Amino acid sequence: xxxxxxxxxxxxxxxxxxxxxxxxxxxxxxxxxxxxxxxxxxxxxxxxxxxxxxxxxxxxxxxxxxxxxxxxxxxxxxxxxxxxxxxxxxxxxxxxxxxxxxxxxxxxxxxxxxxxxxxxxxxxxxxxxxxxxxxxxxxxxx
Amino acid sequence: xxxxxxxxxxxxxxxxxxxxxxxxxxxxxxxxxxxxxxxxxxxxxxxxxxxxxxxxxxxxxxxxxxxxxxxxxxxxxxxxxxxxxxxxxxxxxxxxxxxxxxxxxxxxxxxxxxxxxxxxxxxxxxxxxxxxxxxxxxxxxxxxxxxxxxxxxxxxxxxxxxxxxxxxxxxxxxxxxxxxxxxxxxxxxxxxxxxxxxxxxxxxxxxxxxxxxxxxxxxxxxxxxxxxxxxxxxxxxxxxxxxxxxxxxxxxxxxxxxxxxxxxxxxxxxxxxxxxxxxxxxxxxxxxxxxxxxxx
Numbered sequence: 001x002x003x004x005x006x007x008x009x010x011x012x013x014x015x016x017x018x019x020x021x022x023x024x025x026x027x028x029x030x031x032x033x034x035x036x037x038x039x040x041x042x043x044x045x046x047x048x049x050x051x052x053x054x055x056x057x058x059x060x061x062x063x064x065x066x067x068x069x070x071x072x073x074x075x076x077x078x079x080x081x082x083x084x085x086x087x088x089x090x091x092x093x094x095x096x097x098x099x100x101x102x103x104x105x106x107x108x109x110x111x112x113x114x115x116x117x118x119x120x121x122x123x124x125x126x127x128x129x130x131x132x133x134x135x136x137x138x139x140x141x142x
Numbered sequence: 143x144x145x146x147x148x149x150x151x152x153x154x155x156x157x158x159x160x161x162x163x164x165x166x167x168x169x170x171x172x173x174x175x176x177x178x179x180x181x182x183x184x185x186x187x188x189x190x191x192x193x194x195x196x197x198x199x200x201x202x203x204x205x206x207x208x209x210x211x212x213x214x215x216x217x218x219x220x221x222x223x224x225x226x227x228x229x230x231x232x233x234x235x236x237x238x239x240x241x242x243x244x245x246x247x248x249x250x251x252x253x254x255x256x257x258x259x260x261x262x263x264x265x266x267x268x269x270x271x272x273x274x275x276x277x278x279x280x281x282x283x284x285x286x287x288x289x290x291x292x293x294x295x296x297x298x299x300x301x302x303x304x305x306x307x308x309x310x311x312x313x314x315x316x317x318x319x320x321x322x323x324x325x326x327x328x329x330x331x332x333x334x335x336x337x338x339x340x341x342x343x344x345x346x347x348x349x350x351x352x353x354x355x356x357x358x359x360x361x362x363x364x365x366x367x368x369x370x371x372x373x374x375x376x377x378x379x380x381x382x383x384x385x386x387x388x389x390x391x392x393x394x395x396x397x398x399x400x401x402x403x404x405x406x407x408x409x410x411x412x413x414x415x416x417x418x419x420x421x422x423x424x425x426x427x428x429x430x431x432x433x434x435x436x437x438x
Contacts, residue, residue, distance in 0.1 A: 022405065022406045023407075026405075026406045106405050106420075107427070108428075109425060115405075115407055115420075116407075
């Protein structure tokens, strides 16, 4: 069996020129999966401030002593960047969920002929939900 | 068009007269060669002119590479202008280019009717069978390249040894240890079972799916869509019997078997015979799980 496929220069010619729906779905699913894993760590970091808060730890927030947990969350929510990233997080999570459902159906052998349509549908639905969520996340941020 | 043999221009008639003249053989051959070169240059210039003036030609950009000749080791694209005829396929255009402009243009082809599976190529960014790809369906200029994820031997010819190895690995032939009772009894298959494996029997070993598969590109041990489809064709064939099915499932459920498939559907998209490859791979995955689940 040949093990080496180094075509060097030749391989550079239009290797990834035209992706089909299934390939984009795969790439987006991988990407959103990694983003969610990354988010998980920050999520744990923020939530773990509840441990010192339970022991009565406080911090200075807007001139008064608040417990660490509330202070951390409220100050983070006050940042415009965090508000915008939250919209992105929702988009990523929603797409990962919808495409995950699509992949589940594919694994069960249901509707394989419509796999491209279900990918487009999950994209459109993600877009719609994201747009609908903007007022909630961005309200009062500007 | 695809079944016609391209017309050859008859160049020998005017050189025959000279052959009778009492000049030296070397001179004649030189003269002949010079004339042929002139003729070729003239025709190429003519075609280029025609291409500029006339809309009835198609522009072909063909990948060229020859590791054995020093001047051709650097991959490049050659442009050919081919007169368009109704029903012309990419293979027809390539054959015209080879016969008219450059006889060193190398590509595999044989039956010209999508049966032999020799001429899978990368046309305008997709794995296509050149003989069943209509020029009129493509955007110009048409880029013709060798199959990606395989080693290029020369021009459009790639090394398919690895692909054939993978195909052989699933034992792509009928075998059974269950025989009907009577000595002259036939091994019968139900109509339903025939329908089930019908699409999987259409494979022509063109390697388009293997070339399109992102996973096969990064994992040389992965069997690839074509080989798994072959395994499906026999594993699902009821005539092979239960023992053989177990053996086949053992082959395909290995680490680099069906489980490498990430359902990107690239193979299903490019298959020139419209085999639902992903569906077959998914079904084998379910078979493998069912086979290993034991409730006791």
